[in-house]
Amino acid sequence: MKLLTGCILSGTALLASLGTQALPTATGFIGTSGQTFTLNGAAFTVVGANSYWVGLTGLSTTDMNQAFADIAKTGATSVRTWGFNDVTAPTSTAYYQLWTNGTPTVNTGSTGLGNFDNVVASAKANGLRLIVTLTNNWSDYGGMDVYVNQLIGQGQYHDYFYTNSATQAAYKNYVKTFVSRYVNEPTILAWELANEPRCTGSTGTTSGTCNTTTITNWVSTMSAYIKSIDSNHLVAIGDEGFFNDPSSSLYPYQGGQGIDFNANLQVSTLDFGTAHLYPVSWGQTSDPTGFGVQWIEDHATSQKTYNKPVILEEFGVTTNMTGTYTQWYSTIDSSGLTGDLIWQAGSYLSSGATPNDGYTVYPNSSAYPLEIQYTTALKART
Numbered sequence: 001m002k003l004l005t006g007c008i009l010s011g012t013a014l015l016a017s018l019g020t021q022a023l024p025t026a027t028g029f030i031g032t033s034g035q036t037f038t039l040n041g042a043a044f045t046v047v048g049a050n051s052y053w054v055g056l057t058g059l060s061t062t063d064m065n066q067a068f069a070d071i072a073k074t075g076a077t078s079v080r081t082w083g084f085n086d087v088t089a090p091t092s093t094a095y096y097q098l099w100t101n102g103t104p105t106v107n108t109g110s111t112g113l114g115n116f117d118n119v120v121a122s123a124k125a126n127g128l129r130l131i132v133t134l135t136n137n138w139s140d141y142g143g144m145d146v147y148v149n150q151l152i153g154q155g156q157y158h159d160y161f162y163t164n165s166a167t168q169a170a171y172k173n174y175v176k177t178f179v180s181r182y183v184n185e186p187t188i189l190a191w192e193l194a195n196e197p198r199c200t201g202s203t204g205t206t207s208g209t210c211n212t213t214t215i216t217n218w219v220s221t222m223s224a225y226i227k228s229i230d231s232n233h234l235v236a237i238g239d240e241g242f243f244n245d246p247s248s249s250l251y252p253y254q255g256g257q258g259i260d261f262n263a264n265l266q267v268s269t270l271d272f273g274t275a276h277l278y279p280v281s282w283g284q285t286s287d288p289t290g291f292g293v294q295w296i297e298d299h300a301t302s303q304k305t306y307n308k309p310v311i312l313e314e315f316g317v318t319t320n321m322t323g324t325y326t327q328w329y330s331t332i333d334s335s336g337l338t339g340d341l342i343w344q345a346g347s348y349l350s351s352g353a354t355p356n357d358g359y360t361v362y363p364n365s366s367a368y369p370l371e372i373q374y375t376t377a378l379k380a381r382t
């Protein structure tokens with residue numbers, strides 16, 4: 001993944017860089033009512049894109065603003081991003097927690113939470129709300145395995161993250177520092193516990209005792225913990241939305257990764273459900289488009305059953321994008337699924353092109369006009 005470099009401006013410099021232009025202010029916190037999100041008593045449509053990199057790759061505030069402006073031009077209301085980067089040595093770009101011989105220190109300086117302040121200010125200036133994810137299942141930007149390696153032992157099982165008392169305490173400490181800083185900030189739409197939590201991580205190892213109960217217990221504990229320190233913001237998991245039906249012939253429906261979407265949706269301290277959609281990575285290669293249509297409809301059914309919002313907060317194919325996305329977007333619209341965020345936004349910045357993992361939609365990509373079309377459709381629905 002390409003790392004971008006650039007200077008980091010303070011919040012004051014960000015305001016100065018915006019000149020005399022009036023800043024839209026985010027007022028009111030996003031809430032939920034039944035299956036819809038709300039803002040100041042009206043329905044709020046969660047629609048937009050992922051930009052995990054905006055606070056990680058050392059972007060200047062000018063470039064952050066450009067990245068958010070490119071997303072806002074699609075009619076988006078919301079952006080999902082990473083609120084973590086766990087490192088074992090300081091980096092020249094942003095990092096949020098530094099681990100030294102088993103001791104974590106949250107980076108509250110200009111390359112840490114000070115940098116994230118700029119992300120928040122820049123999203124706000126572009127009229128966007130942020131869904132912020134607080135750790136990763138995968139080793140990208142550190143994630144759960146850094147906690148496991150540092151606190152339990154190098155190479156210990158990934159799923160111990162969910163049950164070990166030391167990793168749970170360290171995660172809570174990080175979350176407390178991060179979340180407390182933004183308790184009164186309406187630009188934050190929601191906190192997410194982790195990107196794609198599973199029993200196995202990048203190393204593929206598991207203790208063999210992890211199942212859906214393990215992760216449901218962890219999400220119950222940690223979502224309640226966030227609610228105890230921040231009652232203003234919504235909380236969700238950030239998981240892939242796997243179902244737990246061991247009799248299914250399809251892997252994303254079998255619960256093998258430790259996720260039970262319907263059980264998690266019933267946890268009272270979780271405000272909405274999340275699902276991802278990558279048929280090809282999940283081995284659903286014979287008809288990826290059709291698999292996705294069914295996946296969206298099945299999550300809309302759970303949404304109605306448990307009467308909570310559900311969003312398809314990541315989705316992607318790397319070929320046949322416009323054909324596939326036309327069908328998926330129109331199914332989101334027709335099924336009544338609450339919202340969606342495409343993976344992933346792209347921009348051409350002063351520092352170069354933002355990361356492209358094959359799914360990136362830049363402003364001149366053929367799928368970008370589709371985003372505009374269906375953002376408009378989804379907002380018109382409410």
Ligand SMILES: *[C@@H]1O[C@H](CO)[C@@H](O)[C@H](O)[C@H]1NC(C)=O
Nearest residue numbers: 208209210211212213214244
């Ligand atoms: C999950 O595993 C635990 C033991 O680790 C076991 O007690 C429990 O019954 C299992 N739950 C499910 C749903 O399989």
Ligand SMILES: *[C@@H]1O[C@H](CO)[C@@H](O)[C@H](O)[C@H]1NC(C)=O
Nearest residue numbers: 288289320322323324326327
């Ligand atoms: C491409 O997308 C269309 C939907 O518009 C779908 O019918 C077709 O099966 C897709 N083709 C491939 C190769 O996935």
Ligand SMILES: *[C@@H]1O[C@H](CO)[C@@H](O)[C@H](O)[C@H]1NC(C)=O
Nearest residue numbers: 347348353362363364365366
């Ligand atoms: C989009 O714009 C970038 C930067 O100007 C350029 O390098 C790229 O070739 C363009 N792609 C398309 C499909 O037009």
Ligand SMILES: CC(=O)N[C@H]1CO[C@H](CO)[C@@H](O)[C@@H]1O
Nearest residue numbers: 052136138140141195196357
């Ligand atoms: C296995 C997997 O899905 N890995 C993804 C995890 O998230 C990063 C971004 O942080 C992607 O680049 C990886 O592809």
